Amino acid sequence: MEERRALFATLPDQASQKGAITEMRSLVYDARKLQQSLTWIDAIALPALDLGTRYFIELAGRRLVSPSVSTVLVPAFEASYSTYSDPYSKIVKDWGDPATIEHDHVAIVFFRGGSSDRLCSTRSSSMS
């Protein structure tokens, strides 16, 4: 940032300054996307579900939704710039007071995208 600020002061005209602003805006969006990808990398490196639970969830999905359903393990948090948010907090709270849940629980969300296009996603979180 300091280097870019120093360089901006030396730019000879408005066109090159406008280009510098465009470049910085691109870098900000790219930084946000990289921040977003961190949670996915963490989710792969440290899976929230153990393998046995993962198999159970997939089996349950195939029995309850469709034999060809896809199960996607998603990160527990959504990252953006320097913040993290929990996109599932509303679902969990709608089901009941999280403080009363003693053990880890798994949220399964079904997105209906058509008669034969269904996606099942899961997460595991300890609310105790």
Added chain:
Amino acid sequence: MNGATSANPTKVAAGATRASFFQDIVVALSRVLHEQALSARDSSVLSRGIDLLRFTGRGSVALPDPAAVSELEDTSNALAVLKAAAPATSVIDIDYFDGLRSALEAVAGGDRSEEALSKVGEARQLFLSANEANLEASIQDSQEKLPSPLPTPSSASLSL
């Protein structure tokens, strides 16, 4: 889920490198237009910009050698962005990129004629437009569609 299809770190890094590379060329060309002294970095970037225009021009049937424009992680995508940013008429005028390249080479060799400087201005606008297209692509990638509202427990269609 959110971010899954757009936040490929390799793709993002290539886009960031491309944005900085294009802007470095804009800065170098701006200094040329204003008769300012070029730094070693400016000269180096200008040389690589000329190489990139060479790949985009008439003789671009062969795949570019990535080592020739080493700053770019993905030279093919950089070429595609540059071609897409060119004026519509350049699709017909196959000498467009060759003309820009020749002018940059001439100016680098000391030619300060009005015609050569006009082409330098066109080249600068081309790289500015390419960077704006890069930004648009980043913004569109970031505006991911959210899934339809999640069902509340009372409206869930699944019965266990």
